[in-house]
Amino acid sequence: MIEKTGQRWRLRFRTEGLKETLMAWLMLAPAAIGLTIFLIVPFLMAFQLSLTDTRLLSPNPPQFVGLENYRQLLRIHVIWMEPLKDPATGEVQRDEQGQVLYPRPRTILRSDPRYEGLSELAQVHLFGQRFLLAAGDPTFWRGLLNNFYFALVVVPVQSAFALLLAVLVNQKIRGVHLFRALYFMPVVVPMVVVAVIWFFLYNPGVGTINAFLKAVSLGRLGPFNWLGDPRLAFPSIMLLSIWQGVGFQMVIFLAGLQEIPGELYEAAEVDGCNELQKFFYVTLPQLRNTTIFVVVATTILAFQLFTQVHVMTGGGPGEATMTTILHAVREGRYQLRAGYASAITVVFFLIVLAVSIVQRALMREERAIE
Amino acid sequence: MYGKKWILLGLLVVLTLVASACRAMTPTPAPTTAPAQPTPPQPTAAPSEGPVTIDVWFHSGRGGERDALMKIVQRWTDPNIRLNLVELPEGDYNQQVQAAAVAGQLPCLLDFDGPFVYNYVWGGYLIPLDTYFTGDELADFLPSIIAQGTYRDGRLYSLGQFDSGLAIWARKSYLEKAGVRIPTIEKPWTGEEFNAALEALAALPETEYAIDLKMNYAPSAPSEWLTYGFSPVLQSFGADLIDRQTYRTAEGVLNGPQAVAAMTMIQGWFQKGYANPRAATDDCFTSGKCALAWVGHWTANDHIQAVGDDLLLLPMPDFGTGPKTGMGSWNWGITSACKHPEAAAKVLKFILEPENIKTMTDANGAIPARISVFEADKRFAPGGLLHTFVAQLKAGWGVPRPITAAYPTITAAFSTAFRNIADGADVQTELDKAVDKIEADLKANNYYQ
Numbered sequence: 001m002i003e004k005t006g007q008r009w010r011l012r013f014r015t016e017g018l019k020e021t022l023m024a025w026l027m028l029a030p031a032a033i034g035l036t037i038f039l040i041v042p043f044l045m046a047f048q049l050s051l052t053d054t055r056l057l058s059p060n061p062p063q064f065v066g067l068e069n070y071r072q073l074l075r076i077h078v079i080w081m082e083p084l085k086d087p088a089t090g091e092v093q094r095d096e097q098g099q100v101l102y103p104r105p106r107t108i109l110r111s112d113p114r115y116e117g118l119s120e121l122a123q124v125h126l127f128g129q130r131f132l133l134a135a136g137d138p139t140f141w142r143g144l145l146n147n148f149y150f151a152l153v154v155v156p157v158q159s160a161f162a163l164l165l166a167v168l169v170n171q172k173i174r175g176v177h178l179f180r181a182l183y184f185m186p187v188v189v190p191m192v193v194v195a196v197i198w199f200f201l202y203n204p205g206v207g208t209i210n211a212f213l214k215a216v217s218l219g220r221l222g223p224f225n226w227l228g229d230p231r232l233a234f235p236s237i238m239l240l241s242i243w244q245g246v247g248f249q250m251v252i253f254l255a256g257l258q259e260i261p262g263e264l265y266e267a268a269e270v271d272g273c274n275e276l277q278k279f280f281y282v283t284l285p286q287l288r289n290t291t292i293f294v295v296v297a298t299t300i301l302a303f304q305l306f307t308q309v310h311v312m313t314g315g316g317p318g319e320a321t322m323t324t325i326l327h328a329v330r331e332g333r334y335q336l337r338a339g340y341a342s343a344i345t346v347v348f349f350l351i352v353l354a355v356s357i358v359q360r361a362l363m364r365e366e367r368a369i370e
Numbered sequence: 371m372y373g374k375k376w377i378l379l380g381l382l383v384v385l386t387l388v389a390s391a392c393r394a395m396t397p398t399p400a401p402t403t404a405p406a407q408p409t410p411p412q413p414t415a416a417p418s419e420g421p422v423t424i425d426v427w428f429h430s431g432r433g434g435e436r437d438a439l440m441k442i443v444q445r446w447t448d449p450n451i452r453l454n455l456v457e458l459p460e461g462d463y464n465q466q467v468q469a470a471a472v473a474g475q476l477p478c479l480l481d482f483d484g485p486f487v488y489n490y491v492w493g494g495y496l497i498p499l500d501t502y503f504t505g506d507e508l509a510d511f512l513p514s515i516i517a518q519g520t521y522r523d524g525r526l527y528s529l530g531q532f533d534s535g536l537a538i539w540a541r542k543s544y545l546e547k548a549g550v551r552i553p554t555i556e557k558p559w560t561g562e563e564f565n566a567a568l569e570a571l572a573a574l575p576e577t578e579y580a581i582d583l584k585m586n587y588a589p590s591a592p593s594e595w596l597t598y599g600f601s602p603v604l605q606s607f608g609a610d611l612i613d614r615q616t617y618r619t620a621e622g623v624l625n626g627p628q629a630v631a632a633m634t635m636i637q638g639w640f641q642k643g644y645a646n647p648r649a650a651t652d653d654c655f656t657s658g659k660c661a662l663a664w665v666g667h668w669t670a671n672d673h674i675q676a677v678g679d680d681l682l683l684l685p686m687p688d689f690g691t692g693p694k695t696g697m698g699s700w701n702w703g704i705t706s707a708c709k710h711p712e713a714a715a716k717v718l719k720f721i722l723e724p725e726n727i728k729t730m731t732d733a734n735g736a737i738p739a740r741i742s743v744f745e746a747d748k749r750f751a752p753g754g755l756l757h758t759f760v761a762q763l764k765a766g767w768g769v770p771r772p773i774t775a776a777y778p779t780i781t782a783a784f785s786t787a788f789r790n791i792a793d794g795a796d797v798q799t800e801l802d803k804a805v806d807k808i809e810a811d812l813k814a815n816n817y818y819q
Contacts, residue, residue, distance in 0.1 A: 055814070055815070056468060056469075056471075056472045057468055057471055057472060057490075057495075058493060058815065059492065059494050060815070060816070106802050117810070119803070119806060199589065200650055203648060204646075204648050205578070205646055205648070205649065205650060205651075206650055207650070225647075225648060227648065228647055228648045228793045229793075229794075230793070310590075312589070312590070313589075313590055314589070314590025315590070316590055316591065316786075316789055316790055317789070317790055318790050318793070333465055333468075333469075334465065334592060334778075335779065335782070335811065336468065336778075337814070
């Protein structure tokens with residue numbers, strides 16, 4: 001009798017457990033299938049492609065080339081540069097200012113078959129000597145450097161700006177909803193559209209930004225060639241990216257702000273805090289988890305930088321706005337080197353993964369302090 | 371236990387999906403058969419099969435080209451062949467066609483910009499047209515059009531409705547006001563004269579810039595305009611895009627002293643403010659803010675409308691080794707994926723009928739590809755506004771773009787260098803980079819043997 005009841009109970013438990021597992025799988029399925037089809041499988045295929053010399057449109061069948069693509073991508077040589085010498089006297093040649101003259105990097109790289117496939121990445125002075133840094137793919141390094149530069153500037157600036165906006169639109173004043181909507185609007189506009197509009201705003205001839213600067217400075221400022229000047233192009237891209245993305249972070253911060261219990265502020269007031277102290281000792285600590293999320297999300301978005309530069313500058317002028325993703329797309333789509341482009345994406349994936357892991361590790365530590 | 375089974379089942383479902391996704395995503399391998407084999411004439415679709423549909427892709431061009439093609443297609447009356455017209459934006463047209471080729475989704479009939487035909491032939495994506503056209507039919511086409519479509523074993527792979535014209539549009543009143551001599555085919559501007567003219571025209575109070583180099587076509591590289599429009603300057607300086615003897619190297623040709631001199635001069639035009647390297651709008655010449663416009667035939671009607679009787683079409687300057695101009699234009703080919711090549715050839719023949727060519731060239735100002743159409747067009751006769759285009763080609767100034775399957779890489783490398791040089795980059799460095807890119811590509815493709 002007792003046994004029977006027990007069995008029945010166990011049976012019910014089993015069916016419920018089964019139902020739960022089934023539900024869990026059902027709930028998981030859309031994300032799992034999506035991730036598998038659109039992320040895991042393409043990544044595995046990219047890895048497979050990266051080991052071949054697959055070229056689109058080519059009548060030659062793809063060949064397995066092992067790690068050759070990776071070798072070309074990551075190859076870096078440091079070459080000591082010998083100063084130019086006068087053939088007659090054997091003396092080091094100097095220009096009018098007394099600077100030592102060196103041969104052109106390309107002459108050095110073309111003189112030795114060991115250097116085949118290398119191009120100049122940079123020249124460095126060390127201990128009074130000059131060294132040539134030559135890489136198999138200087139554009140890749142330039143793009144990677146730009147990605148980090150972009151993340152380093154955009155992540156803190158955009159997050160801080162978003163917090164400022166969030167605090168502003170969190171005020172209990174009339175018409176604040178209008179401002180919230182206005183600040184959020186650029187997020188809803190597709191990046192391609194934003195890029196095209198800003199392309200015209202930045203134009204040195206007919207652009208609004210130059211006209212504005214000229215007007216407020218009474219003709220003393222500009223015209224600036226925003227996208228054509230190598231020094232201005234990347235900051236210009238950063239500015240529009242921050243403008244486009246800031247609304248999204250603002251909304252997240254806003255949600256965080258509204259979670260903070262009012263009692264904390266009342267207590268702070270009782271303790272005699274001024275507004276600034278309230279912000280630094282109540283608001284900021286309370287927003288820590290929100291901030292972590294914003295920083296991680298912005299970092300990942302920053303590394304995906306592509307649309308703006310593809311539409312507005314194509315990586316130029318020179319390689320001032322080149323990014324890794326843009327480089328991969330160019331190699332794959334314009335140079336038709338599908339194998340090599342895949343190698344770029346695999347390496348880039350590993351780098352972004354490493355950045356994410358480091359970030360996560362740092363943030364866990366913060367939590368541990370709590 | 372049940373849980374495990376469900377996990378297994380779930381995994382199985384996922385794996386099946388993955389497997390099918392894999393199969394769907396594997397790119398169709400490029401046809402590896404030799405493309406030069408003549409296609410054996412296949413029996414035409416029996417009437418009982420009903421009408422066949424021919425997919426036609428074309429670039430939505432500038433000027434009235436699109437409207438003209440629409441008009442032409444509306445004249446099509448054959449009930450047995452239905453046309454399915456797909457229009458793709460010009461900016462990324464070549465990339466879209468390439469993507470379709472890789473995916474095995476090419477249409478029957480499509481157009482492509484001039485020298486891209488050789489790469490498609492090399493890849494085995496086009497079939498020869500000479501089996502569908504008789505010698506008499508082909509005799510009516512301009513020699514430059516036949517030359518453009520001929521590759522591999524001397525077979526014809528493409529035909530166009532028109533050839534292009536590249537020259538300098540001018541406002542006569544501006545030239546007279548600045549005291550600039552009006553050049554002729556017999557006595558074109560020298561390089562010095564041209565540079566002096568730019569300086570004088572830039573100084574006019576009416577102008578913002580002396581010349582519109584249509585940099586708005588190329589906000590970023592690669593861009594076919596930069597190669598088409600400005601490789602004639604290289605050639606007039608005695609340089610070129612690639613060594614045309616061997617088609618195996620560009621060293622010393624694209625980065626030699628003549629090429630550096632040519633590109634340094636062009637960079638000077640931007641730096642001295644004669645031309646806008648970052649033009650955003652298309653109307654500098656038509657609005658009167660530019661005295662000259664360095665651009666092809668496709669702007670003809672816009673210019674005639676805006677400038678009227680003040681409009682001149684001037685021949686290209688001589689920068690040292692004789693004046694040079696561009697040639698070649700959009701042309702049509704039939705793909706090897708086409709199931710009904712005869713029907714496609716019928717459609718192509720229709721597009722190339724004199725009446726239809728005239729509709730197109732009336733709209734875009736290009737040189738009609740058929741001699742009969744071209745001779746009947748008064749605009750190209752001596753004294754006609756567009757006569758300069760014809761006179762330049764007759765004088766032998768036209769230089770075809772490199773006839774090689776490496777062309778897509780060559781144009782990408784050169785136009786990227788041009789874009790950067792216009793923005794102020796070091797000329798020698800940029801040209802060296804372009805040469806390195808071209809050579810790496812040639813090597814990687816075994817010189818497109």
